[in-house]
Amino acid sequence: MSQQTTIRKLAELVNTPVEKLLEQLSEAGMSFSGPDQVVTSTEKMKLLGFLRRTHGKGDAPAEEGEASKKITLNRRKVQEVTVASGRTKSTVAVEVRQKRTYTKPPEGAAVDSSPAAQAAIAQADPERAEILRKLEESRQRNLSEQQRLAETDAKRKAELDERRRLEEEAAERERQAAAAAAAAAAEAVVAEESAKPKAGHHGHPKPAAPRVDAKSDAHKGKGAAPNRGSHAMVTSIEDDDNAARFAGQLHLSAQERARRGASRGRPKQRRSLDQSRTGTGFTRPTAPIVREISIGDAITVGDLAQKLALKGGEVVKQLFKMGVMATITQTIDHDTAVLVTEELGHRAVHADAGDVEDVLLAHTEDQQGERQTRPPVVTIMGHVDHGKTSLLDYIRRTKVAAGEAGGITQHIGAYHVETDRGTISFLDTPGHAAFTQMRARGAKLTDIVVLVVAADDGVMPQTIEAVQHAKAASVPLIVAVNKIDKPGADPLRIKNDLLAQGIVAEEFGGDTQMVELSAKTGAGVDNLLDAISLQAEVLELKAVYEGRASGTVIESSLDKGRGPVATVLVQQGTLRKGDYLVCGIQYGRVRALFDETGKQVPEAAPSIPVQVLGLSGVPDAGDDFTVVEDERLAKDVAQQRDAKRRESRLVSQAGNRMEDIMAQMGEGAAQQTLNLLVKADVQGSVQALREALTGLSNTQIRINVIGGGVGGITESDATLAATSKATVIGFNVRADASARKVIESNGVDLRYFSIIYDVIDQVKQIASGVLGKEIREEIIGIAEVRDVFRSSKFGAVAGCMVVEGVVKRTKPIRVLRDNTVVFEGELESLRRFKENVDEVRNGTECGIGVKAYNDVKAGDQIECFERIEVQRTL
Numbered sequence: 103m104s105q106q107t108t109i110r111k112l113a114e115l116v117n118t119p120v121e122k123l124l125e126q127l128s129e130a131g132m133s134f135s136g137p138d139q140v141v142t143s144t145e146k147m148k149l150l151g152f153l154r155r156t157h158g159k160g161d162a163p164a165e166e167g168e169a170s171k172k173i174t175l176n177r178r179k180v181q182e183v184t185v186a187s188g189r190t191k192s193t194v195a196v197e198v199r200q201k202r203t204y205t206k207p208p209e210g211a212a213v214d215s216s217p218a219a220q221a222a223i224a225q226a227d228p229e230r231a232e233i234l235r236k237l238e239e240s241r242q243r244n245l246s247e248q249q250r251l252a253e254t255d256a257k258r259k260a261e262l263d264e265r266r267r268l269e270e271e272a273a274e275r276e277r278q279a280a281a282a283a284a285a286a287a288a289e290a291v292v293a294e295e296s297a298k299p300k301a302g303h304h305g306h307p308k309p310a311a312p313r314v315d316a317k318s319d320a321h322k323g324k325g326a327a328p329n330r331g332s333h334a335m336v337t338s339i340e341d342d343d344n345a346a347r348f349a350g351q352l353h354l355s356a357q358e359r360a361r362r363g364a365s366r367g368r369p370k371q372r373r374s375l376d377q378s379r380t381g382t383g384f385t386r387p388t389a390p391i392v393r394e395i396s397i398g399d400a401i402t403v404g405d406l407a408q409k410l411a412l413k414g415g416e417v418v419k420q421l422f423k424m425g426v427m428a429t430i431t432q433t434i435d436h437d438t439a440v441l442v443t444e445e446l447g448h449r450a451v452h453a454d455a456g457d458v459e460d461v462l463l464a465h466t467e468d469q470q471g472e473r474q475t476r477p478p479v480v481t482i483m484g485h486v487d488h489g490k491t492s493l494l495d496y497i498r499r500t501k502v503a504a505g506e507a508g509g510i511t512q513h514i515g516a517y518h519v520e521t522d523r524g525t526i527s528f529l530d531t532p533g534h535a536a537f538t539q540m541r542a543r544g545a546k547l548t549d550i551v552v553l554v555v556a557a558d559d560g561v562m563p564q565t566i567e568a569v570q571h572a573k574a575a576s577v578p579l580i581v582a583v584n585k586i587d588k589p590g591a592d593p594l595r596i597k598n599d600l601l602a603q604g605i606v607a608e609e610f611g612g613d614t615q616m617v618e619l620s621a622k623t624g625a626g627v628d629n630l631l632d633a634i635s636l637q638a639e640v641l642e643l644k645a646v647y648e649g650r651a652s653g654t655v656i657e658s659s660l661d662k663g664r665g666p667v668a669t670v671l672v673q674q675g676t677l678r679k680g681d682y683l684v685c686g687i688q689y690g691r692v693r694a695l696f697d698e699t700g701k702q703v704p705e706a707a708p709s710i711p712v713q714v715l716g717l718s719g720v721p722d723a724g725d726d727f728t729v730v731e732d733e734r735l736a737k738d739v740a741q742q743r744d745a746k747r748r749e750s751r752l753v754s755q756a757g758n759r760m761e762d763i764m765a766q767m768g769e770g771a772a773q774q775t776l777n778l779l780v781k782a783d784v785q786g787s788v789q790a791l792r793e794a795l796t797g798l799s800n801t802q803i804r805i806n807v808i809g810g811g812v813g814g815i816t817e818s819d820a821t822l823a824a825t826s827k828a829t830v831i832g833f834n835v836r837a838d839a840s841a842r843k844v845i846e847s848n849g850v851d852l853r854y855f856s857i858i859y860d861v862i863d864q865v866k867q868i869a870s871g872v873l874g875k876e877i878r879e880e881i882i883g884i885a886e887v888r889d890v891f892r893s894s895k896f897g898a899v900a901g902c903m904v905v906e907g908v909v910k911r912t913k914p915i916r917v918l919r920d921n922t923v924v925f926e927g928e929l930e931s932l933r934r935f936k937e938n939v940d941e942v943r944n945g946t947e948c949g950i951g952v953k954a955y956n957d958v959k960a961g962d963q964i965e966c967f968e969r970i971e972v973q974r975t976l
């Protein structure tokens with residue numbers, strides 16, 4: 103805000119007449135009419151400038167100042183210069199004159215702060231003068247403040263320099279120490295290397311040095327080499343820092359460089375881009391993945407979790423939330439599995455197991471060709487001891503009956519024989535009722551049933567059963583009236599008795615051929631073969647010989663040396679060595695084929711039984727087999743079948759558990775459950791026992807075969823029996839050492855049998871609650887065969903060591919190989935140092951000759967046992 107005054111007052115103030123001031127104002131370009139007119143401060147400043155210019159007041163001092171601020175410097179210098187003229191050189195003195203003039207810029211050029219100007223201003227406008235003074239003061243304050251700051255900065259810089267100097271000194275000291283350590287380590291390595299030449303040649307020889315350097319580098323990180331680019335890392339490898347950081351690595355790949363770059367704080371996105379470039383192929387899902395999984399009738403929690411790509415615990419947790427308590431190994435039914443799958447946000451579909459089977463079916467249906475006559479497959483049936491084996495024996499001229507435990511045939515054997523009337527294949531089925539199921543299966547395979555009836559015995563229950571089976575399977579029957587050589591033989595009575603069963607002999611006007619024969623003498627056997635051939639002709643049996651084979655498993659077992667062995671009957675096509683086949687839940691490639699005499703054969707045509715080697719596992723008797731194009735399909739079908747079978751087993755087990763509970767609830771505690779685990783030497787016996795024993799269940803007791811299989815009793819069998827409180831039945835098999843331990847420590851009830859009647863009798867007695875007598879086999883001693891000597895006088899004599907109990911000469915024995923019974927009989931001789939003895943005790947060596955058995959091998963065990971009658975008590 104400018105202060106106003108009049109011309110008169112201003113004239114008084116500057117001590118000038120009013121007229122002169124008016125004139126000066128007019129000259130300065132401002133016209134005023136009278137002395138009382140108001141003059142503004144701007145007008146005053148304008149007048150002041152005009153006066154300065156007209157009186158030269160502003161310029162004169164400036165010029166004086168300029169003269170005083172100009173400095174001129176003169177400098178003279180004499181130099182010697184060498185000048186070359188022609189071949190001579192001369193030195194010339196040269197005087198150099200230099201003149202330089204410095205002109206200091208006028209002070210206060212921007213603000214005229216000279217005392218005269220100040221006074222003028224103060225005179226012209228005191229207010230402005232005041233402001234200028236304040237400005238000057240503020241400038242001074244600023245200057246002093248800046249000076250003070252500069253001083254502080256300088257002080258701080260000095261401190262910083264000092265600290266840095268100290269740090270560098272410390273780092274240098276450390277570096278020297280590290281270098282010394284590295285040198286020492288290298289020396290040590292070199293010394294070690296030279297101590298064991300060649301060894302460790304490919305190793306990295308300097309592990310110590312980089313470690314030490316890396317540490318010192320970490321220390322230095324604050325001060326030295328702040329941020330080098332990756333290029334610097336590659337190129338300046340000699341640089342101590344980098345050499346330490348990338349010790350042992352002379353070159354960085356582009357990926358590595360990118361990775362290291364990323365690790366130094368590059369954005370994460372860039373890093374993931376780099377990862378995708380490296381080919382990890384992982385793309386982060388943008389939405390929850392909904393899986394569609396197929397679930398069969400039952401599934402274990404673990405399997406379900408695997409299908410859902412979840413941890414088992416998550417599924418268990420979800421089940422728990424749904425109120426189902428289940429562990430990972432536990433099985434849940436289809437509905438529960440679907441519910442939990444949906445709860446977890448996925449979809450479930452019912453597994454359709456038919457697809458691979460369809461492929462297999464299509465595969466086998468492809469097979470077409472000329473149908474040719476094939477040999478008949480004959481099953482011999484009949485009551486126990488009516489002479490089935492003897493008949494086959496005679497036909498094959500081999501001794502099959504000899505050596506069988508208790509004289510009974512206990513599994514299906516299959517043989518094919520060449521007769522004068524062509525090839526005939528025989529299935530030798532056992533005669534006991536326990537083998538009903540097996541026999542039924544045999545009948546299905548069979549074209550003709552030969553029913554053996556002993557002429558001295560007559561029609562027995564199992565004779566009738568055989569007739570029923572043959573009828574049910576619509577298989578023609580030929581009756582072999584056996585043992586006609588026996589004094590009491592009455593063939594006519596047999597024929598009459600059979601009438602009651604609807605079997606009418608041809609001589610009575612019926613259609614059943616009946617042949618009288620003696621398996622012992624061979625009389626009439628040819629007539630039987632004639633009858634079979636005639637019947638086969640009538641049946642017009644045909645099969646396709648070309649193409650892939652298919653058929654049925656008759657028997658199977660696990661051979662320690664040869665692996666799974668299956669006796670199969672080819673029904674269509676030709677089975678060859680090298681074929682891929684699927685066999686029940688097993689698959690494999692035919693490694694070798696053997697006929698019934700143990701001879702290797704290259705192929706087997708329809709109706710020919712043959713032993714197959716090369717399967718992945720032991721198939722079940724009765725399983726179909728099919729040759730397929732490749733192993734892939736065979737494996738797929740086998741695995742799918744296995745999964746399905748497991749599922750259905752799980753379901754049936756779950757059902758059993760339910761039944762258990764229901765039984766307890768409904769019938770009270772009256773019904774007891776007897777759990778059994780059946781192990782046998784062959785699959786057929788396992789199945790037969792399973793069926794026979796479970797069939798003994800009644801309202802008082804339920805017999806439950808919880809498991810079984812072929813081979814010796816193992817630790818896992820024993821554990822299963824212990825956990826499920828089952829009685830273990832070893833049928834012609836024994837428990838190995840580890841299994842025995844479990845059995846003893848858990849008090850598992852283990853019983854050995856070699857005759858099927860005994861098993862059934864015992865279980866039957868328990869089932870009927872009869873506290874009768876029980877025949878028990880007690881193993882009284884075991885001898886281990888160490889060596890076998892052959893003598894012309896005694897045959898094979900086994901050099902043995904008695905390892906348990908006592909071996910008695912008069913007691914029956916069994917020969918065991920791999921915990922499986924291979925022979926049962928009695929001792930021919932028991933000797934100690936050439937002396938015949940009655941018994942040999944534990945820890946004593948002896949020589950044992952086994953009656954009618956010359957195949958004893960080192961490593962076999964000879965167990966001596968006795969049968970004792972025990973009165974059962976509660």
Ligand SMILES: Nc1nc2c(ncn2[C@@H]2O[C@H](COP(=O)(O)OP(=O)(O)OP(=O)(O)O)[C@@H](O)[C@H]2O)c(=O)[nH]1
Nearest residue numbers: 486487488489490491492510511533585620621622
């Ligand atoms: N005299 C006489 N004895 C016979 C004849 N056939 C069989 N035997 C005897 O009868 C007994 C039983 O004969 P096997 O051939 O073992 O009878 P199987 O029907 O095979 O018996 P399992 O295998 O137990 O079902 C044996 O001791 C034979 O020697 C025969 O034609 N005449």
